[in-house]
Amino acid sequence: MQLSFLRPLYDRPGPWCSVYLDASRDTHDAHPQVDLRWRALKGQLLEQGADAESIDAIERVVRGHDPMPGDYGIAVFATRGHVVLTEYLTAPPLKDLAVWSNLPHTMPLVAQRGEQIAWVRVLADRRGADAMAVSAGGVPRRAHVQGRESWQLRRVQPGGWSQSRYQRAAMEAWHHNAGDAAAATVELAEKVGADVLVVAGDVRATGMIAAQLPERWQDMVVRTDAGSRNVAADHTLMDDLTVQTIAEVAEQRVAAALDRFGMQEDVGAGLDAVVAALQRNQVDTMLIVDDPSANGQLWIGPEPTDIATEPGQLAAVRDPQQARADAALVRALVGTDAELTVLGPDEAPDLTDGVGAVLRYVDAGTPGRGNG
Numbered sequence: 001m002q003l004s005f006l007r008p009l010y011d012r013p014g015p016w017c018s019v020y021l022d023a024s025r026d027t028h029d030a031h032p033q034v035d036l037r038w039r040a041l042k043g044q045l046l047e048q049g050a051d052a053e054s055i056d057a058i059e060r061v062v063r064g065h066d067p068m069p070g071d072y073g074i075a076v077f078a079t080r081g082h083v084v085l086t087e088y089l090t091a092p093p094l095k096d097l098a099v100w101s102n103l104p105h106t107m108p109l110v111a112q113r114g115e116q117i118a119w120v121r122v123l124a125d126r127r128g129a130d131a132m133a134v135s136a137g138g139v140p141r142r143a144h145v146q147g148r149e150s151w152q153l154r155r156v157q158p159g160g161w162s163q164s165r166y167q168r169a170a171m172e173a174w175h176h177n178a179g180d181a182a183a184a185t186v187e188l189a190e191k192v193g194a195d196v197l198v199v200a201g202d203v204r205a206t207g208m209i210a211a212q213l214p215e216r217w218q219d220m221v222v223r224t225d226a227g228s229r230n231v232a233a234d235h236t237l238m239d240d241l242t243v244q245t246i247a248e249v250a251e252q253r254v255a256a257a258l259d260r261f262g263m264q265e266d267v268g269a270g271l272d273a274v275v276a277a278l279q280r281n282q283v284d285t286m287l288i289v290d291d292p293s294a295n296g297q298l299w300i301g302p303e304p305t306d307i308a309t310e311p312g313q314l315a316a317v318r319d320p321q322q323a324r325a326d327a328a329l330v331r332a333l334v335g336t337d338a339e340l341t342v343l344g345p346d347e348a349p350d351l352t353d354g355v356g357a358v359l360r361y362v363d364a365g366t367p368g369r370g371n372g
Contacts, residue, residue, distance in 0.1 A: 048100035053081030115250035129181035270352035304335020
């Protein structure tokens with residue numbers, strides 16, 4: 001998981017208000033329920049000593065948002081009277097949460113987001129195509145390709161010259177339409193940085209589109225003959241198929257991270273090793289088991305790589321502070337352009353301390369390689 005969307009949270013000092021709120025629409029008018037939940041969280045922030053300006057800023061966001069149908073949540077982060085980041089959650093948080101701390105409490109957000117997959121979906125027939133794309137955690141983009149004239153074949157005497165002439169014309173029209181659809185697909189895929197292309201609909205049209213994609217995109221294509229541009233129910237089917245495809249790609253990405261970690265054998269395992277690697281800007285991808293009950297602490301300084309298990313390890317920092325371990329780890333990942341893979345408890349039961357790291361490089365100074 002890329003964490004660049006969190007960068008604004010670390011471009012300014014804290015302390016921070018971090019709020020996770022169930023904003024689900026339980027009744028026709030959801031405002032009273034959201035208001036009650038917010039009042040409880042506001043009281044918790046006041047008890048923790050949060051500043052009134054930041055609480056008021058979050059309140060304006062909570063009270064000003066327009067409730068949407070369905071179950072979902074909101075995560076809001078504010079400091080010094082300014083809301084810096086607001087994120088909608090695709091499901092309610094495990095529980096409403098309000099935290100006042102020196103670092104933003106981001107672990108519940110990244111755990112719920114999971115692996116973000118950018119995708120393009122194309123629903124095609126021989127007359128054209130409808131395309132939709134979504135960036136990783138982004139806003140949908142759409143494209144509609146209106147096909148050129150699609151020739152209707154007439155029944156003539158078998159083998160007659162008219163049949164072959166119209167057949168060639170039809171194939172030429174279908175080929176042009178597929179080329180236009182392929183070009184639109186590539187344009188969307190490049191805009192969102194797609195990880196997978198779902199190409200669905202008429203089997204001949206999807207084959208022609210896939211064949212005309214550049215080679216770098218062909219490896220990402222998932223083809224299916226399900227769906228029709230003209231049947232509303234088929235669009236729902238395509239939604240389900242797209243979700244299934246995205247989930248499979250996300251699972252493959254997690255499995256790949258675990259495989260890379262396993263190949264390192266004796267390095268990068270456990271909290272001490274991960275912290276040491278972050279100090280040296282050595283982490284490519286950190287693995288962490290999602291544990292909402294975790295409350296461990298680390299020591300930090302002003303820089304992302306100022307992170308330690310003991311204050312004495314930050315000798316150059318004048319006044320090291322304690323912070324939630326997961327919050328300190330995420331800040332270090334963002335500051336060093338590293339990625340994060342969040343694991344379920346069953347995905348890595350033997351991971352030491354519930355954390356590990358795939359390293360960018362291994363040298364003599366890496367713990368576990370002679371100098372540990």
